[in-house]
Amino acid sequence: MDRAATALTPDEAGFRGWMAVRAPALRRKAYFLCGDWHTADDLTQEVLVSVYSRWSRLAGRGNVDAYANRVLVGKHVDVLRRPSRRETSVREPVDTVDAGAAAAFDAVDAQDAPLLRALAALPGPQRAVVVLRFVDDLAVDEIARVLDVPVGTVKSRLSRALDSLRTSLGPAVSVPAHEWEEPS
Structure with a gap:
């Protein structure tokens, strides 16, 4: 194979x-959305495939990150809706902790495990706004665009999520106040 055949196009580069x-x-x-590194790898791969297939259109508009975030959240919701996540055999004992999540938690510092468990307990839409706000540092209006929901919906989901996190984590962990301004 000659060098010209393997050269990258500007889009590929x-x-x-x-x-x-x-x-x-x-x-x-x-990972913060699903709590499992294997599922996180699968979600990331699906997002990258989706971005790659639309790269020429996305790169020209400069909204690649917003598109990637939206696809990530959508793919995560798809994972949550899969029947395989809800099926449980009656012949096998039911564990209270998902084995995959437990293995992922073992790999994380003990200090982060309570936060990850509390995040995993949040409903998907609330977890998504928390991750986009505090992991990705997106402003509320950017989150609204990514999720295609009104700003008020983002604020209410974030408020409920933070209240739940405060309750779950107790006074030992500092959870941000309800503030909607830009992250500092």
């Missing part, structure tokens, strides 16, 4: 550059 920078952050966000 642009995508690879974007992917090299953004893939680790996408994977981290996926």
Whole structure:
């Protein structure tokens, strides 16, 4: 195979550059959404495939990150809706903790485990706004665009999520106040 046949097009080079920078952050966000590194890897891969297939249109408009975040949240919701997540055999004892989530929690510092458990207990839409707000540092209006919901919906989901986190984590952990301004 000659060198000309393996040369990257500008679109491919642009995508690879974007992917090299953004893939680790996408994977981290996926993990905070699902609490399982294997599922996070699958979600990240699906997002990257989706971005790659639309790269020429997305790169020209400059909204690649917003699109990637929206696809990530949508793919996570799809995972939550899969019947395999709800099926349980009556012949096998039911554990109270998902084995995959437990393994992921073991890999995280003991200090982070309570937060990850509390995040995992949040409903998907609330978890999504918390992750986009505090992991990705998006402003409320940006989250509304990513999720395609009104700003008021983002604020109410965030408020409920933070209240739940405060209750779950207790006074030992500082949960941000209800503030809607830009992260500092």
